[in-house]
Amino acid sequence: MSYFAMAALEVTLLGLLGGIAGTLIVVRRRSFFAVALSHATFPGGVIFAVLGYNLLLGQALFAALLVLIMTLLSRVPGQGRQVASGVVLALGFALGTLLTSLNPGLGVPVEALLVGSPLSVSAADIAATAVVLVASLIVTAYFARRVLFHTFDPVGFAAAGFRAWPVELVVVGIASAAVVVAMPAVGAILGVAILIAPAAAARLIAPRIEWVPPLAAVLGVASGLAGLWASRQFDLAAGGAIGLATTLVFIAALLWRRLARGPIQRVKEVVKAKEATA
Numbered sequence: 001m002s003y004f005a006m007a008a009l010e011v012t013l014l015g016l017l018g019g020i021a022g023t024l025i026v027v028r029r030r031s032f033f034a035v036a037l038s039h040a041t042f043p044g045g046v047i048f049a050v051l052g053y054n055l056l057l058g059q060a061l062f063a064a065l066l067v068l069i070m071t072l073l074s075r076v077p078g079q080g081r082q083v084a085s086g087v088v089l090a091l092g093f094a095l096g097t098l099l100t101s102l103n104p105g106l107g108v109p110v111e112a113l114l115v116g117s118p119l120s121v122s123a124a125d126i127a128a129t130a131v132v133l134v135a136s137l138i139v140t141a142y143f144a145r146r147v148l149f150h151t152f153d154p155v156g157f158a159a160a161g162f163r164a165w166p167v168e169l170v171v172v173g174i175a176s177a178a179v180v181v182a183m184p185a186v187g188a189i190l191g192v193a194i195l196i197a198p199a200a201a202a203r204l205i206a207p208r209i210e211w212v213p214p215l216a217a218v219l220g221v222a223s224g225l226a227g228l229w230a231s232r233q234f235d236l237a238a239g240g241a242i243g244l245a246t247t248l249v250f251i252a253a254l255l256w257r258r259l260a261r262g263p264i265q266r267v268k269e270v271v272k273a274k275e276a277t278a
Helices: 003-027 031-040 042-051 055-074 081-102 110-115 123-152 154-159 165-186 193-205 209-233 238-261 263-277
Strands: none
Touching (some): 003 031, 003 123, 003 165, 003 209, 031 055, 031 165, 042 055, 055 123, 055 165, 193 238
16 A cells, blocks of 8 residues: 555544544633643654654553642642643643654654654554544444533533533543544644534534534545645655645634625525515
8 A cells, every 4th residue: 555545544544533632622611621631742743752662652652640630639629620731731842852853863753743644654543543544433432422411411420310420431541542543643632623613614514513523534534634735745744734625614614604604694594585575
């Protein structure tokens, strides 16, 4: 399989994964958490690159450590998730930069850790993404009703006798795993672009909540492949091109929503008024 075909397969899997993880991140309002996590796992990749081990494993272990730190910080009186995420983001990026400066002969280019390199993904990277995708599908299918219940009616969820921590564990686990496996393709900085932007766009245009995951998956795959194609056609950085494509998809969805609520809606109202008087 050619390097471009492998990149296209990885981007497709990430787009599909974004339909699940991205929807959970957007609906549960965990976007800043995902951004902080993707940035803060940067030192995990640097440490394992220095030690000569698999970068993905280092980022996964560091992600688990950072989730624990964020959970503990969020329980400090007067603080919250956003504050904890901001602290961890600053810690991770600062530590990654420090470690990079102390190891100028790092075997892996720092740019690859920051913005990714879809055209250099390995079979192991693709396999890891596929495993996370399948596992996310299974776990989400099992916990879907509880996640929706807790998301839209937390008071009723608690009154029904359910515990919130299993739902939080599912959401955080899927989001963290998705962020980690996206690193080789789109890096620490753009790691959440292919996860969050398509899901956010899907929520803007989806008529019902159950339409969001499949729409997010379609938009994620389409924008990812479009960015990958543009990178080859115009000799652009693949990770940056994918990030830009997903952003353009979100802007297009936002404009469509504005039009649907503005001129298009007024036209529909005029047509209905004429039909009523006919």
